[in-house]
Amino acid sequence: MTSPTDSLRRRLAALLVVRASGHLADNQRRYPRWELANDDLRRLLAEGVGGVILLGGSAAEVRLRTRQLLAWAGAPLLLCADVEEGVGQRFEGASWLAPPLAVGRLHPRDRAGAIALARRYGQCTGREARQLGLNWVLGPVCDVNNNPANPVINVRAWGEEPQGVADLAEAFCLGAQGEGVLCCAKHFPGHGDTASDSHLELPLLPHDRDRLEAIELPPFRRAIAAGVASVMTAHLLLPVLDPQRPATLSPSVLNGLLRRDLGFEGLIVTDALVMEAIAGRWGNGEAAVLALEAGADLVLMPADADDALDAIVAAVRSGRLSEGRLEESLARRCRALESLPPDPPDADPTAPLGGLSNGPLAEDQELAVRLLAGSLQRQGPAWAAAGGKGEGREGGGGGVNLVRVDSGLGNPILSPLAPALVLPEAAGLRTRLLEGRSPSPWSGDSEQPLALERLGEGPVLLQLFVRGNPFRASAGSPEPWPQVLHQLQKANRLAGLAVLGSPYLWESLRPLLGDEIPAAYSPGQMPQAQRLLLESLGFGRDRAHTANGAGDFTD
């Protein structure tokens, strides 16, 4: 016999979206603290939990994983992922596209072209997500990145002013939803003008309503008008709307601004409740109740799903949350699922991932190249013509490839065969890797900050991988790159500069370069971006066959 409480609990469980690894096995989880073990996951799905957010795993694994989750649930599920930069950003084997700001920077000079690219970006992402069994793309980012110091949005944004973001976020949404997935406009009401990371603390947005209407809200209005299926709330405080609670937990922001003023009738989902800015302050169960009370329909990544569900059920039974109100949320969820086409059939063994079986389709590969080529910036001569005091370059020992990256460990942008390493190595440069855990490369002398004697002789190609990733604080890095450029140029040892990621870093460094220094910028950091950038500098053409050492053919 099912008690009324059991039945209520089971129905309300559909409002939770829990976190799991895209990998099949528990022992493959990268973040076991945050990713449910399979026994718990299977139980929660059997108990009615209605959605899963996946991170990690290759395209093949996620394809098997989504089938598995549906079989465990025995009912339709919301299956989502943070695939803002193409499905390949998270799941290897699919398309990994240049970050949205690459398109955003095109918009001012070619609005129609940028819109067309953003639409293709959405089509590619929606089609590939669906191929893997995902039905909910957690994008587009609708934040206007008008604060270059923003550590968490940065190149994830579609632009730096509202009109461009609105155009491109709308185009992405139309493209992706046209392929049969749900989209999610985020992070409401706008996370672009924050200088702290809500993963770690609660940022504050001190703007009044006029300013919000001018800058933050237009992209959300456009996405809503375009029929975006869901909106994700931001963990930030807007004192003008609610001096007490962050947007995620604020009735003024969700029921007031989003539902009433903007007329949004789709799904409102919280950003991950587990984030410190929420979980650390309000507690797990209470945060979930407050979010639903404020107007959210779905609770994403509660720190503990059972606790959150218990708290929600208790709040309904105590009358604090209205059951009718939650029935509306359940109905919205059902309508969203029913709006989707049926799952593609299981493919035959020769093409187990359907159209993605041998990686991206030709048209999506072309899109990836076009996005990178169109956002590449170059200045100065080609590498071969650059300075460097006449050291031989082809014979080996001819210089230093100084590569700065947040972390070299487990980083998909930098394998031992990454173009950023092998192309300069094929030109005789010796790689020196500076990552967060390296022995200090600094001299202690602020005028000559690099301890050059530890890095090797010869001309230096400096490659900086920096973007405003959460947790890494690299956007506000205190590393003295301007001084390093001065130092290397003074010593006549700067032979080239590559910046991959943040346009703000590139724009601060390029004026410091002499005309004779080859330099280039790409907003992308993935291997394909490295190859295009270095080829533009004159590396590696027709060298693909010699880039690896002859014997280097196994692990």
Added chain:
Amino acid sequence: MTSPTDSLRRRLAALLVVRASGHLADNQRRYPRWELANDDLRRLLAEGVGGVILLGGSAAEVRLRTRQLLAWAGAPLLLCADVEEGVGQRFEGASWLAPPLAVGRLHPRDRAGAIALARRYGQCTGREARQLGLNWVLGPVCDVNNNPANPVINVRAWGEEPQGVADLAEAFCLGAQGEGVLCCAKHFPGHGDTASDSHLELPLLPHDRDRLEAIELPPFRRAIAAGVASVMTAHLLLPVLDPQRPATLSPSVLNGLLRRDLGFEGLIVTDALVMEAIAGRWGNGEAAVLALEAGADLVLMPADADDALDAIVAAVRSGRLSEGRLEESLARRCRALESLPPDPPDADPTAPLGGLSNGPLAEDQELAVRLLAGSLQRQGPAWAAAGGKGEGREGGGGGVNLVRVDSGLGNPILSPLAPALVLPEAAGLRTRLLEGRSPSPWSGDSEQPLALERLGEGPVLLQLFVRGNPFRASAGSPEPWPQVLHQLQKANRLAGLAVLGSPYLWESLRPLLGDEIPAAYSPGQMPQAQRLLLESLGFGRDRAHTANGAGDFTD
């Protein structure tokens, strides 16, 4: 119409084993120079190529991949992988076991126990390989590692003397073949006493026949008596048997020693012909012809499959190779395939990898722990009680976790969440990573080799990941670790030592340690080995929940 040549070519193609990535998509290949693109692979399989060696990809991907290859071939295939240390060594999600030498070191004091473990090792490997659709395990290594400077065998061997290796290689073979896969005894006639790497150059074994009978051959004789399905040839020169040609290409070694003297009637397969010691010297097509002429049945990884096949067909048509002789090889291949049980059925969506769907079975997990626990060595007190001049350890800033590894990039043993990093970090140590591309950590002073001022203050935990991997030359590393131990102890800063991998390095360093220094050794390097080792030193018990930073929950 099929011409006779076409028909001959198609039949002989079955003698080739080509290399492909275990990943599904071309853009996921880690070694695109060595791994066939899907278009070529599909064509070659349709043209009759009879086997594929796979590297890379997770268990889930390889499961899809083997199904795909069989569908492309439309006929049974030999599907193999170098899973000498468990299937998880190559394919994430399966069991990654301590290297065979861990069992070999048990053998002298507990022969029966070691044999039982080797048999379970084989069972685990065979069962998991079959679960992924692989039917040919390229093990056991039958080489007797009696040369500690061996850069390519080392911990891959089952022991350092012939009786132990024979016992354990036989047990592995019986265990694995009992699960329904073929095994492969390698590298005939013995690669254990070489000090150079045949991946790069041709090593020379100067021993006479008596010595071979005493040291090198007993493990192969035992494996053959146990019914091993195949033997892999070594790329090394044995002047006493054949002053001209390496074993792989030598009729005296293959037809003479292996077939006639040892009476082996199974499949003889070459080691990868693409290796520089062969391909660089004899050329691709000629090497394949010479190998078959010498008595090999199967040609592994020719540098170019079409060229090799053309050369073989031409040699048959010219009468240089006898068609009858090759029919014998084809018949051996057929018998081997027919000896195997039918493939397991495709699993249901809730368990897409059958028994491996949530990682290794409990019994295999227990085996993995037992192998590591049984081979762990400890000396000195626990970490908490060790020196370190009283710096606070819990509050952060309390010392240095100095980790030496060949490469930090793309290395499955060292993700940012690897126990070797997070357990010491949870104890307040700051990681300093020394990898092949790091800025130099050396001072230039041979008495005080470490530039300590670049590494940070406080007590130092030194973790050395060193094993005799091919290409890395780390077994013969010139790094001055003995001097570093003296330096750190003299400065009263050595707080602990961990060696993971080579027992020879451990044995050379442990006598240098004062009694008050906590120290431990594991032959394994994988995360599980790190955890066990550091827990034995006193790190990380009950800290699993706090080992990650609170906010660190996404890429």
